[in-house]
Amino acid sequence: MVELRIPSKAEWVAVARLAVAAVANRLNFSIEDIEDVKLAVAEACTNCIQHAHGSDQIEITCETEPEGLTVRVRDYGRGTRPEAISSRRVDEPRVGGLGVFLIRSLMDSVEYDVHPERGTNLVMIKKVTN
Amino acid sequence: MVELRIPSKAEWVAVARLAVAAVANRLNFSIEDIEDVKLAVAEACTNCIQHAHGSDQIEITCETEPEGLTVRVRDYGRGTRPEAISSRRVDEPRVGGLGVFLIRSLMDSVEYDVHPERGTNLVMIKKVTN
Amino acid sequence: MDIKVNVREAQGDTYVVDLNGEIDVYTSPKVKDAIGDLIDKGHYNLVINLEKVRYIDSTGLGVLIGGLKRVREHGGTVNLVCTNPQIKKIFDITGLVKIFGIYDDEDAAMKALV
Amino acid sequence: MDIKVNVREAQGDTYVVDLNGEIDVYTSPKVKDAIGDLIDKGHYNLVINLEKVRYIDSTGLGVLIGGLKRVREHGGTVNLVCTNPQIKKIFDITGLVKIFGIYDDEDAAMKALV
Ligand SMILES: Nc1ncnc2c1ncn2[C@@H]1O[C@H](COP(=O)(O)OP(=O)(O)O)[C@@H](O)[C@H]1O
Ligand SMILES: Nc1ncnc2c1ncn2[C@@H]1O[C@H](COP(=O)(O)OP(=O)(O)O)[C@@H](O)[C@H]1O
Secondary structure: OEEEEEEOOHHHHHHHHHHHHHHHOOOOOOHHHHHHHHHHHHHHHHHHHHHOOOOOEEEEEEEEEOOEEEEEEEEOOOOOOHHHOOOOOOOOOOOOOOHHHHHHHHOOEEEEEEEOOOEEEEEEEEEOOO | OEEEEEEOOHHHHHHHHHHHHHHHOOOOOOHHHHHHHHHHHHHHHHHHHHHOOOOOEEEEEEEEEOOEEEEEEEEOOOOOOHHHOOOOOOOOOOOOOOHHHHHHHHOOEEEEEEEOOOEEEEEEEEEOOO | OOEEEEEEEOOOOOEEEEEEEEEOOOOHHHHHHHHHHHHHOOOOEEEEEEEEEEEEOHHHHHHHHHHHHHHHOOOOEEEEEOOOHHHHHHHHHOOHHHOOEEEOOHHHHHHOOO | OOEEEEEEEOOOOOEEEEEEEEEOOOOHHHHHHHHHHHHHOOOOEEEEEEEEEEEEOHHHHHHHHHHHHHHHOOOOEEEEEOOOHHHHHHHHHOOHHHOOEEEOOHHHHHHHHO
16 A cells, blocks of 8 residues: 655645656556546546645555556545536536546546535546546 | 655655656755755655654755755654665675665765654755855 | 646737646636636637647646636637647546547637638 | 667677666566577677666666676677666666776677677
């Protein structure tokens, strides 16, 4: 298991996505799959920074198995209502609301554990296809 | 502070050096400086893997300040005698013994805290020059 | 991990914004400022060249959508140049292909403006 | 993060080992095996082409030194092709420039063998 902790600040999101991409690189993923994982991790971290008020750190853990990669992203900030974690496509130009949608689209399994005080715990899995 | 924990296995050293390089990228380092930091971190992790028997994890932490980057690499394995952490140049072809020498050459400050049971704690600093 | 932004005037009253690097939550404010400046100065027909963008996330998409909304209020438009397959895929998945004109080269993006 | 190894026969009884990628504690065994195989088969004059190597650490250096030691026992030698300034610096710092013949292109490394 690889564990990473970054400050909940915009400048460190790139560290998280590059580290997780490096982990994913050890599995039999295509370049496209690795890009998917990178973006999903970045979206999850961005949401911690923008929405999880009161949390100063983000914890990212990666578990690798031959069949796939499990990434957990969690914060300890004020969480949201489960309904907020919905996702939508864009039919008219509206800013925002794409992060969770992208996470759900790019990963094979996405589970949000949302808690108003304990923060948000996201577990997502990308499967190795070939 | 950015914290990373990897299994003490050869395949994860690349994750450590890429993550630390990404952290270093946020400071005003030259590309050459970033390469120096990358190699020093990799050498430190390689030594944990090859010499710190009984430790299954390596902890890497990065602290950034405008003046420079402090990287700590520590294991919890069987440590060595302080005299072992010496360094040498190569005058005849001999395999091994270059890791600590490179760390000392590439970083601006290197401190080893070596303990036979508690493991090895390496603190190294790279200063921003310009 | 960073973004370079370059703004240049093209034919007519169109402006081209060249982006080079990665657009994420950290770098997108720089892109937002560049586009906002152009719009503030009354330029409503823009080509944003993403050919050298290796990575974009939802905050980057948000900046592009925000720019498009603002120029549309003045009858203008934003066309994108994009060839990177991963980034094209993101525009596809999010349905943004239906909202932006996305072109393979700057010439085509330019012609489609006027 | 990975290494590609390609071995090819050149003029005389010399062999060229092309390396492409990063040589570290994880990937160096692959390089060691390729060089070891050549030596086991009685080839003692080698050019190792590092032009496409972006990164090398002390385990990679150790593999090169180990190869050199073995061929020298048979009167052979290992010449390196290396242009990357960071990697040249590592050979410099460690004093390995004095032990290896390091050349800017394969032709020069080849000529210096014979
Ligand atoms: N880590 C988190 N902590 C608190 N709320 C979150 C978190 N992640 C997502 N959310 C909620 O989910 C909503 C949808 O997120 P997203 O799709 O990324 O769009 P946006 O961030 O633009 O609102 C957010 O507005 C927020 O209410
Ligand atoms: N993390 C560590 N745990 C235990 N011993 C260490 C550690 N780091 C360095 N050493 C000691 O320092 C010595 C010199 O290391 P180095 O210069 O990298 O050469 P090498 O690894 O080839 O022996 C090692 O042989 C080992 O005894």
